[in-house]
Amino acid sequence: MRHSLPIAPQFYVTAPQPxxxxxxxxERKLFTALQGDGAQKLNDSLSRQGFRRSQNVLYRPSCSDCAACLSARIDVRRFTASRSQRRTLKKNAHxxxxxxxxxxxxxxxxxxxRYLDARHAxxxxxxxxxxxxxxxxEETPIRSRVIEYVDSTTDLLSAVCLTDMLEDGLSMVYSFxxxxxxxxxxxxxxxLDHIEIAREAGLPYVYLGYWVPGSDKMGYxxxxxxxxxxxxxxxxxLDVTDDFEAESHPLSxxxxxxxxxxxxxxxxRA
Incomplete structure (x- = not known):
């Protein structure tokens, strides 16, 4: 007997961990498999609903006593670089x-x-x-690219970003x-460079992953x-002056x- 994948995605929850x-x-995550002919459309749709991709899985935080992790994206059309960001662009023009x-x-x-050993050991x-x-x-069922940044004076690899191409933008999956x-x-x-790529491609958003009020790691x-x-x-x-205390409440x-x-x-369906 021939079996086919279920039409509706099946969702699961991870075991709690620190x-x-x-x-x-x-923390606890709600996740589903990303597979089959509809993988690209599913990734596009769920990304607009706060999900993120990791290999062939889509996940979203679903902690039992906290909802502080908030998916973040940049509206490319409204973005204006700050003075310090313009200095960063000039500093890395090479x-x-x-x-x-x-x-x-x-x-x-x-x-x-080297990046992990120095910053996330x-x-x-x-x-x-x-x-x-x-x-x-490499395990990606959707349109993905590796964006490498090379020093033009030494030809050395300086930075890398694994990037997904969505219907409405770019998703920065992981960078180092x-x-x-x-x-x-x-x-x-x-x-900043991904904002420029999105502008060149006519895409409205750059998805950054999760912003967590009160976390120094995500404050940038x-x-x-x-x-x-x-x-x-x-x-x-995002208005950083808003009250986000409710998202950290056990009943949130x-x-x-x-x-x-x-x-x-x-x-x-086709």
């Missing part, structure tokens, strides 16, 4: 952008290891070997850079102009069944 952003809290297919290389992995990705790195880059160049603000510069995202956050089931401009998360029931799915 939150990497807010001390003393536990870097050359090179977009390639999602294929891992030894140079990328060597840079990835105790993080969840600290033990990734070359095969796991290759899987992170030479830790010895920290003063060059390469993390900020890659976001609020420094960009025209940032929007997915809050209460809709996108709205809807039951899993209600969360899934409120997800909109694309029509994947």
């Amino acid at each position: 939150c990497p952003y807010l001390p003393g809290r536990m 870097l050359t952008r090179r977009a390639t297919s999602p294929w891992a290389t030894e140079d990328q992995y060597d840079l990835f290891r 105790d993080g969840g990705m600290a033990d990734m070997d070359v095969f796991e790195f290759a899987a992170m880059v 850079y030479e830790p010895g160049l920290q003063k060059s603000s390469l993390g900020t510069w890659m976001i 995202k609020a420094q960009f102009d025209a940032v929007e956050i997915y809050r209460g089931g809709q996108w709205q401009p 998360t809807d039951p899993i069944a209600e969360q899934v029931a409120n997800i909109s799915f694309p029509d994947t």
